[in-house]
Amino acid sequence: MSLDTVVKDIREEARARADDIRDEAEEEAQSIIAEAESEAEEIVEQREREVERTIEQEREQRLSSAKLEAKQERLEARRNILESVRGSIESELAALEANREELTRKLLADAAEEFDSDAAVDVYGRADDAELIESILEDEAYDGFTDAGEYDCLGGVVVESDSSRVRVNNTFDSVFEDVWDDNLREVSERLFEAKNEHDG
Incomplete structure (x- = not known):
């Protein structure tokens, strides 16, 4: 076996080994990239879920707050109507x-x-x-x-x-x-049932 042949064999073996190392490195790099991309996707999905949860919580809080405000406004309107009815009756009694x-x-x-x-x-x-x-x-x-x-x-x-x-x-x-206190519930029911039926 000549020296050229030995050198040639060594070179080919080195190239093959280098190709193997390159392939392994590329495979490992692809695996690292895939894992990183998967982790990034999970992080993005987790952040999206957190953002959605935060948005839902804020929406529920605003909805709850709006419902409470609407209920308070309805009660205030009813109080005003009852006071108006009471004032009308008192005026009639005075006259x-x-x-x-x-x-x-x-x-x-x-x-x-x-x-x-x-x-x-x-x-x-x-x-x-x-x-x-x-x-x-x-x-x-x-x-x-x-x-x-x-x-x-x-x-x-x-x-x-x-x-x-x-x-x-x-x-x-x-x-x-005394009459007003005894009949307030009935007066209120009649007033606001009639109003609800009219609105409906």
Whole structure:
């Protein structure tokens, strides 16, 4: 075997070995690149999921906040409507003429039952009802009852006696307050059911 042949064999073996090393290196590089790309994809997907979660949380928070705000606005609107209805009724009570004397007599008679027959009793009423109250107190049944002046109310009477330390508030306001409180749920249901049916 000549030296040229040996050199040639060594060169070919070195080339083959170099090709093998290059192939292995390329394979390893491809594997590293594939792994890096896979990890990068996972990181991107994870970030996307985190962003989507954050967006969903913010959306839910905003939706929840908007719902709460809408509910508060609805409640405020209902309160305003109820206050308006109540104000209208109070105005009608203040302006009531037809049964005013009959109602005032009834309220005073009911209040009078709380006092002893010999008690000195003061009767207060609305300034506009002063003449009406004075004329009612002229009845014999109200001997010892005195018109004591003005009380800020829609009508009716406030009756009190120092001797018995009793005070009875039989004003239109107090009666209306009781009726309003007792029927508020029903009034509200009727008002807003009717409104919802009309809207629907």
